[in-house]
Amino acid sequence: MQQALQGLRVIVTGGTSGLGLALVSALHAxxxxxxxxxxxxxxxxxxxxxxxxxVGVVGDVSVKQDIHKMAVQLLGRxxxxxxxxxxxxxxxxxPLALLGDTQCEDxxxxxxxxxxxxxxxxxxxxxxxxxxxxxxxxxxxxxxxSDAAVNAYxxxxxxxxxxxxxxxxxxxxxxxxxxxxxxxxxLDPGDMDTPMHAAAVPDADRAxxxxxxxxxxxxxxxxxxxxxxxxxxxxVSRKAS
Amino acid sequence: xxxxxxxxxxxxxxxxxxxxxxxxxxxxxxxxxxxxxRGDVVVxxxxxxxxxxxxxxxxxxxxxxxxxxxxxxxxxxNAFVAVVFGAGDYRTRTEDRNLPPTLLEGDVLxxxxxxxxxxxxxxxxxxxxxxxxASTAALWEGIARHGRPIQYAHVGQSLELWDVWTAIAGPPVxxxxxxxxxxxxxxxxxxxxxxxxxxxxxxxxxxxxxxGDPVLDARLPFDEPYxxxxxxxxxxxxxxxxxxxxxxxxTTVVRALEHAGNDGVVAxxxxxxxxxxxxxxxxxxxxxxxxGTHEAGTSHYELLRAFVDDSTLQRAxxxxxxxxxxxxxxxxxxxxxxxxxxxxxxxxxxxxRRESASRLLAQVGAx
Numbered sequence: 001m002q003q004a005l006q007g008l009r010v011i012v013t014g015g016t017s018g019l020g021l022a023l024v025s026a027l028h029a030x031x032x033x034x035x036x037x038x039x040x041x042x043x044x045x046x047x048x049x050x051x052x053x054x055v056g057v058v059g060d061v062s063v064k065q066d067i068h069k070m071a072v073q074l075l076g077r078x079x080x081x082x083x084x085x086x087x088x089x090x091x092x093x094x095p096l097a098l099l100g101d102t103q104c105e106d107x108x109x110x111x112x113x114x115x116x117x118x119x120x121x122x123x124x125x126x127x128x129x130x131x132x133x134x135x136x137x138x139x140x141x142x143x144x145x146s147d148a149a150v151n152a153y154x155x156x157x158x159x160x161x162x163x164x165x166x167x168x169x170x171x172x173x174x175x176x177x178x179x180x181x182x183x184x185x186x187l188d189p190g191d192m193d194t195p196m197h198a199a200a201v202p203d204a205d206r207a208x209x210x211x212x213x214x215x216x217x218x219x220x221x222x223x224x225x226x227x228x229x230x231x232x233x234x235x236v237s238r239k240a241s
Numbered sequence: 242x243x244x245x246x247x248x249x250x251x252x253x254x255x256x257x258x259x260x261x262x263x264x265x266x267x268x269x270x271x272x273x274x275x276x277x278x279r280g281d282v283v284v285x286x287x288x289x290x291x292x293x294x295x296x297x298x299x300x301x302x303x304x305x306x307x308x309x310x311x312x313x314x315x316x317x318x319n320a321f322v323a324v325v326f327g328a329g330d331y332r333t334r335t336e337d338r339n340l341p342p343t344l345l346e347g348d349v350l351x352x353x354x355x356x357x358x359x360x361x362x363x364x365x366x367x368x369x370x371x372x373x374x375a376s377t378a379a380l381w382e383g384i385a386r387h388g389r390p391i392q393y394a395h396v397g398q399s400l401e402l403w404d405v406w407t408a409i410a411g412p413p414v415x416x417x418x419x420x421x422x423x424x425x426x427x428x429x430x431x432x433x434x435x436x437x438x439x440x441x442x443x444x445x446x447x448x449x450x451x452x453g454d455p456v457l458d459a460r461l462p463f464d465e466p467y468x469x470x471x472x473x474x475x476x477x478x479x480x481x482x483x484x485x486x487x488x489x490x491x492t493t494v495v496r497a498l499e500h501a502g503n504d505g506v507v508a509x510x511x512x513x514x515x516x517x518x519x520x521x522x523x524x525x526x527x528x529x530x531x532x533g534t535h536e537a538g539t540s541h542y543e544l545l546r547a548f549v550d551d552s553t554l555q556r557a558x559x560x561x562x563x564x565x566x567x568x569x570x571x572x573x574x575x576x577x578x579x580x581x582x583x584x585x586x587x588x589x590x591x592x593x594r595r596e597s598a599s600r601l602l603a604q605v606g607a608x
Contacts, residue, residue, distance in 0.1 A: 068402035072385040072413045127287050127411040135470045
């Protein structure tokens with residue numbers, strides 16, 4: 001795995017907590033050039049400091065005005081992107097609520113983050129992703145999905161519906177851009193012991209939950225399966241300035 | 242022509258086609274792919290546009306200023322060449338903008354969260370080299386958060402970055418949008434593939450198109466770095482070997498490819514385009530260009546003179562005018578095919594240069 005990710009440029013949204021943080025750590029350890037986004041300045045600085053050489057950017061994927069500001073910094077500092085992992089997610093109401101008790105604003109926030117946020121990040125990075133594909137480096141977008149996108153669970157309506165929309169968008173993106181060499185994949189990491197899960201189900205038995213590090217390893221294995229090996233020109237950093 | 246004053250990619254945008262035989266045709270930009278041939282290689286500039294306009298204050302005098310980044314300095318990552326304006330913003334036409342306060346070496350410019358020092362003056366009261374006092378991370382963050390896209394008075398509303406990024410925008414290295422690329426959307430790119438047209442990109446750090454000062458404008462375009470991916474160079478050379486056409490989307494692509502292909506073979510990798518292209522130059526790589534519409538006298542227009550003779554360009558201008566094409570970066574488009582080649586001996590650079598020089602003299606004399 002060490003060899004497989006050397007020089008690969010990966011961007012992770014929601015990279016300072018839960019699965020996102022586990023992905024940043026594992027990708028960084030495997031030699032990838034990692035960029036990540038999160039909302040809290042101090043957390044971004046801390047995670048960047050703990051993972052020397054990573055590119056941390058402060059921003060909120062649910063805010064339209066933030067997207068291109070994040071993209072400028074990520075693309076400017078990484079030089080491009082081969083893999084995007086849309087991991088930043090919003091639960092909707094916390095603690096979880098029945099749909100009849102769900103405030104519209106909570107549902108809207110889940111849609112803004114999980115559906116429109118991911119869509120906007122993909123659009124802003126699409127030029128770079130397709131460039132990677134044309135250069136034979138491979139290009140991949142992984143959207144973090146959920147069991148709740150497929151099955152109907154009481155209390156998971158807002159989150160589940162947003163993730164179902166994201167999963168469907170993933171399929172259409174893949175259909176439209178397969179010919180350009182960009183692959184799109186929705187992956188369900190399973191129930192993990194993360195701050196988000198604790199917010200959703202405060203009294204869950206944590207010992208029964210998957211560790212995010214395990215899910216991160218599974219994600220990386222799926223990534224490696226879909227990318228050309230070895231990555232061409234991995235050592236050549238792409239610069240026009 | 243009419244100024245396109247809104248940052249939209251009009252669905253009914255027009256396309257003027259100047260064919261290789263000199264004939265001129267009107268069409269829709271959505272039909273661009275119909276004018277391409279199987280085996281053509283279309284090359285576009287995938288540079289994304291920086292928010293390169295930074296408002297702030299000249300600390301020594303307290304005067305408000307606008308700094309427009311125009312190029313990277315050679316000495317360091319945080320060094321730039323910049324054009325400095327005085328008080329005011331894009332709503333004033335650039336040529337009417339105030340000069341900045343007198344700039345001296347060592348002056349500090351406070352630009353939102355960033356501070357820059359004037360390192361040297363570049364032979365003009367508006368043109369300086371700057372060094373930002375910031376880490377790479379802080380510099381990117383400062384530019385991303387405080388900067389605005391460079392814009393001109395003909396577009397009234399304040400531009401956002403998404404207005405000036407093309408559909409294929411990748412590395413943020415351009416100071417103004419490589420706007421010919423607004424002709425491309427993903428539907429068009431997919432249609433190229435369906436027709437057997439190869440789509441390729443390079444990255445060219447397009448500089449600013451106007452400084453508001455005729456002396457400075459006469460020096461445009463400045464030197465511009467570019468990067469040509471190996472796959473693009475291979476696609477071009479394969480196509481040329483097979484006598485297929487190279488279609489450039491925009492003047493920056495022509496400039497990069499002709500620079501990199503000076504000896505007839507396009508070299509992959511980084512380079513700096515430092516040449517001007519005009520009527521005297523023989524194109525070695527590019528067979529056709531898709532461009533916005535430009536006014537005579539601009540460097541963009543000069544470059545078109547390398548593709549076709551002046552009388553054809555003048556006929557094209559008349560058609561653009563008569564059919565109310567829209568000009569500037571969000572306007573309509575033209576596709577200009579290189580005039581069918583004359584026997585090689587007639588095209589030697591020297592004779593064309595002489596021919597064009599005498600024509601220019603004749604024009605000057607006529608005025």
